[in-house]
Amino acid sequence: MRELFVSFLTWYDNLVIFYLFAISTIYMMLLLVGCAALLHHRFFRRDPEVSRALEFSALMPPISILAPAFNESANICQSVRAMLLLRYPQFEVVVINDGSKDETLRLLIDEFHLYKSARFSGHQLASAPIRAIYESVDPIPLVVIDKGNSGKADSLNVGLNVARYPLVCTVDADSILEEDALLRAALPFVEDPERVIAVSGIVRVANGCQVTAGRVVRVDVPRSWLARFQVVEYLRAFLGGRIAFSSYNCLLVISGAFGLFSKAALLAVGGYHTDTVGEDMELVVRLHHWARREHKNYRIVFEPEPVCWTEVPEALSTLRRQRSRWQRGTIQTLWTHRGMIANPRYGLLGLAAFPYYVLFEMFGPVVELTGYLVTLVGLGFNLINRDTALLFFLGSLTYGVLLSVASVLLEELTLRRYPKVQDLLILLTASVVESLGFRQLLTIWRAQAFWHLFRNGQAWGAMERKGFGQRARHTA
């Protein structure tokens, strides 16, 4: 019996080691595809006259920016002001106040001279009732919708009902879009108007950066190590995976913080689902599902240049809630669309992207965590040999370090947003150090998400915001 148990432990340990090498090789491939795309992006010279001409053309498709806000009094005025100053020929900013309990609505009313307007709201999508719609007496394209608290997904559906333009850009009200972000994100829609239905921009960490008048004026690495680890994580997620998946039209996630969509496509799929905590991923997967079912020739694109700056949590408790929510969202989405997994009808999406997400993103934390437990138990009771255990820890460490360091290097090789040598060295150190505890912590939190999903699937959890360049405050 003991021998059987020992051979099971050794077999499982070897399986996890193989799994870790497989995932690091796949990630390396994704990073390489991303690298090739980014190098093209960096060295392909573009005529500056083109973007100048597009910026002033009446033929550019107008955009409705949808910004749901829940207790965002720390940043809301600054964020909205920055949105209104974006460089784009025609757009409107639609802020959806999701039943905030703080001063969000009052601040907006005072700052932008809002009045209760009779603006018509359609009912294409089922959503919570609107209390009031406000517009500014000043000639600025700002609409503020006030409604009871019903969650982010429902708020976005309300925004979609009110939005007037053919493209909708979803942003977090506490994020900062770069001045030319809309112009750059809209380019794929102009270059390939028949096929593009959604575009994802890149989300970068604003902690540590200097923000003046709603603009990031100096890019810097954050001061806290927790935020630095997240810089590395964001680089890994956006520059590696998403660019590579986008190259094969298999992009499954467009961050809720910044995405540009065809409104017609969103209405065709019924808008956002309100019964999931990962509404951003679920929507994109549903768009794929719908487009492939309808045999549409479509593209969902990732663009590395339009940048959205966001504040990441610097407290462990907030980070834990956020990561648990993301993981629950991933599990829910993959479960909802399980019919697409390994289904040849969905091409590469079904045969490669979906299995990758299920094996590595959904079950990855569970496999890794059980690997740690089995190895520790095996070592403790002298059931597995030290070589195997050592190899497991070595494999696990190399896998983590490889992915993180490679992402930082990719950033340095291509986009180079961090100007100083010191920044590069700090990020490289962070990418090594994060594998010595932080990543394992995330693995535990993400594995716990399975448990939380059964207990309390829909809870979003509170978010603590400091506000750009301000004192810390709670916006629960």
Place this chain on the structure above:
Amino acid sequence: MARLLYSRYWQTTQRLLPIIVLALYVMSILVTALVFSWLDDQFVRYALACVVVQTVSLLLLTAGLVAGKIIGTRWNDRRQRRIDRISDLMAQYSSGAESQAQLLEAAHAHSSEFLEVWEASLTRLKGSSRLRVEGLLHETGLHRVLLSRLSDHDPGRVLFAISLLRKLDNPIMEAIEKALTHPADVVRMAARITLAARGSPQAQERVLRELPRLPFWQRVVLFQQIPGDSPALHEYLARAFQTGDDTTVLAALEFVLSRQRLQPIGPASRLAGSTSVEVRIKFFRALPFLATDEDPVVLIRRGLDDADWRVRTMSARAGGALGIASLGPLMAQRFARATHPVEAGHLARALTTLDGDSWRRLQEFTVAENEVTRAIAAEVIEKHLAHVHQEVR
């Protein structure tokens, strides 16, 4: 490498690259595993080889990039100092001071920095100062360098040369025209932009002839470049509207929409009744800017009867923009039974601009039975009153 980057083979290369690297990676693991042949357990041997290959390649890459960053940062600092120095000299020169000799010397020693400053100065300066700075390109002899770059195979270098040469008051168009046959699309586009904005009527005509075949975004860009008083443009538009080719007509309508200036087009009923719904939509959208031989009332009535709601919407918008009061009763009637909120919105807005009793009719809709009609009427009336109030203020 640069040619590959701009060629149509890049996509294939991009897809093959990871496969090549994967093959190299596997080979490196196999070779490294040979070094660990003393390990009995095959699994451990290959796993260890995997760790070593990954670690070594990362270390090498990291060392290379950190070194590159250090060198690059220092080089950039030095370059920035040179740019600052040349900018100071350029500022003195443009304001009349005698710094020409030093500028020429700097241009010979650091041509790339000089050209960067020169380009920025031309964007900023006006009048005689600009002329003075512009002349520097000839005096330094760098114009010859740029002209020779126009026949370069590297698209990036050609693009750079075109973007600088187009800044001159009298750019050498014959040389730029040659770039229209360059294999890289990005260069051909840059040449088209320059010729559309500054070229001879013949060159402009050549660009305009190509317009319908170009992708939408390139048309959008070129429409912004062509001067409104270009004879080639007027001739092109006059011919384009009379062709039966939908693509040509659409391009011409897009041009009118992008410029939003009055454009004579002759008879237009064929466009109003085109079989292409896209042509009909764009025609009615552009109608306020089209001087046609036909009665616009007849055209708009036809548009309001169209089967497609988008065409009806644009007809309503055109009716409002042209302020044709006689259309008021018909628009009010259509507003009452509009099927799409966007169409209803445009009809209501049109009613606010028409004379006669259109305004009163619109007000009556605020007590209509249909909820959508009522809500849209209320919104449009509020907006109109707010607008009037602002004008009064």
